[in-house]
Amino acid sequence: MVTLSRLANTKKAINFYHANIGACNGCDLEVVNLLSTFLLEKHHLEIKLVRSAKNADLILVTGSVSRALAKKIKELKESISGNKTIIAVGTCAIDGGLWKKSYNIIGGIDKILQVNCFIPGCPPTPEAIFYGLESALGLKKKFFTPLFYKEK
Amino acid sequence: MFKLHIISELKEAFLNVKDNTPEIPKSAKSDLLISFVHKKMMIYDKRCIGCGACATVCPALAITVLENRKHRIIDINAANCIYCGLCVEACPEEAITLVSGNELPSLNKDNLHHELRIKLKRCEHCREPIGTKKGVLKTVKDLFSKRGINTKELEWVNLCSSCRRKFQSYVLIRQSIE
Numbered sequence: 208m209v210t211l212s213r214l215a216n217t218k219k220a221i222n223f224y225h226a227n228i229g230a231c232n233g234c235d236l237e238v239v240n241l242l243s244t245f246l247l248e249k250h251h252l253e254i255k256l257v258r259s260a261k262n263a264d265l266i267l268v269t270g271s272v273s274r275a276l277a278k279k280i281k282e283l284k285e286s287i288s289g290n291k292t293i294i295a296v297g298t299c300a301i302d303g304g305l306w307k308k309s310y311n312i313i314g315g316i317d318k319i320l321q322v323n324c325f326i327p328g329c330p331p332t333p334e335a336i337f338y339g340l341e342s343a344l345g346l347k348k349k350f351f352t353p354l355f356y357k358e359k
Numbered sequence: 360m361f362k363l364h365i366i367s368e369l370k371e372a373f374l375n376v377k378d379n380t381p382e383i384p385k386s387a388k389s390d391l392l393i394s395f396v397h398k399k400m401m402i403y404d405k406r407c408i409g410c411g412a413c414a415t416v417c418p419a420l421a422i423t424v425l426e427n428r429k430h431r432i433i434d435i436n437a438a439n440c441i442y443c444g445l446c447v448e449a450c451p452e453e454a455i456t457l458v459s460g461n462e463l464p465s466l467n468k469d470n471l472h473h474e475l476r477i478k479l480k481r482c483e484h485c486r487e488p489i490g491t492k493k494g495v496l497k498t499v500k501d502l503f504s505k506r507g508i509n510t511k512e513l514e515w516v517n518l519c520s521s522c523r524r525k526f527q528s529y530v531l532i533r534q535s536i537e
Contacts, residue, residue, distance in 0.1 A: 298419070301438045301468065305419055317468055326464045327471060328398050329441035335398070339464035351437065351465035356404035357476040358430070358493075 220253040224263035228280070228316070230270030233330040234297040238267055241333040250341075261286050265340075268316045271299040271306050280319050292323045292343050296336060301325050327351070397457040398442050402435065402473055406454035409433060409477030409491035413446035413455060422446065430476040431491055437462060438471040451497075482519035484526075489519050 227235055241247075247254060257263045260283070272280070280287075287293075295316050298304040303314045316322060326339035341347045409431045414422040421439035425432045435455075446455050465471055480492045489495065499516060502508055515523050 298439055298441060301471070302436075304439065305441065307420065307439065315468070322468075324464050324466055325438070325468055325471065327437050327440065327462045332398065332461055335461035335464070338461070342464050342466075349463060351463045351470060353470055354402055354404060354473040354475075356407075356474070358478045 220255040222257045222262055222264045223254045224257050224260050224266045226266055226268050228270045228276055229273055234269035237330045237333055241336050244333055246337050266293045267296055268300050269296045271303045271312050272316055274311050274313055277313055293320055294324045294339060294343055295322045296326050298329045397459050399458050399460040399462050401456045401458045403454050404475055406452045407475050408452055408493035408497055410494050412449045416445045416449040431479055433475040435473040482522055483517045484522040487519050
């Protein structure tokens with residue numbers, strides 16, 4: 208978290224890793240759209256795509272976690288966790304989404320790894336993902352406000 | 360001359376397109392069909408009557424209905440919502456709509472909940488819940504506008520279905536004896 212905000216200030220390239228763990232490719236296309244638009248250039252953020260999660264500073268996760276894949280992620284947990292920001296993109300990554308009650312799915316990525324930012328949407332638009340990325344960096348301070356109403 | 364000719368053709372084409380486009384009604388329901396980036400919930404909390412029609416329709420199980428001692432709790436989970444708009448069509452009071460824009464992110468997963476608590480109405484005789492106060496009022500008003508209600512009928516509104524049957528049969532038996 209700290210390192211990333213320092214990176215954003217020094218304007219160095221951010222090591223970026225996109226992990227698809229069983230998404231329907233809806234969120235993935237939106238992530239690719241984000242990389243191909245001029246949104247990043249406009250805000251002076253440089254992104255460098257990295258091959259493995261070990262070298263990354265920023266990890267975008269799309270898709271729900273199946274029971275078979277959970278074992279492998281738990282094995283990688285030590286190398287992934289640490290000084291890295293992990294962002295869950297889409298409803299599946301947050302809480303399982305449409306497959307929440309399926310027998311082979313345990314839920315969102317936050318059950319295994321510590322997630323810094325949740326971006327709702329099915330799929331979220333590139334602007335929404337970029338906003339979430341900025342808020343994870345600590346540049347934006349406006350978040351989702353839950354509504355509570357009680358009739359008297 | 361040549362340029363002018365082209366421009367007049369273009370003008371005709373544009374006018375034709377304009378004529379062929381259907382008229383756009385202003386309600387939020389019809390807006391859903393036109394542009395697809397409607398990914399933000401708007402909840403008018405005071406309109407909700409707590410009927411639970413949205414919960415029965417939702418394919419992603421994002422809306423759940425629970426009952427408290429005093430209130431009916433409607434929990435709308437933005438973390439599960441897929442923004443399909445079925446609840447918008449189902450809602451009789453237009454209390455929930457989708458508007459253009461994006462949902463904001465949050466740093467905490469438990470924060471992604473909207474919660475509405477609407478007062479329950481209980482049976483006057485056996486104290487079992489019938490529905491919500493606003494819901495019962497709405498049905499009475501609807502019936503009143505369609506066909507007039509007698510003052511005797513309004514007494515049955517405060518009772519649950521089983522109690523109503525008991526009292527009705529009691530009254531009928533009494534009448535037959537007399």
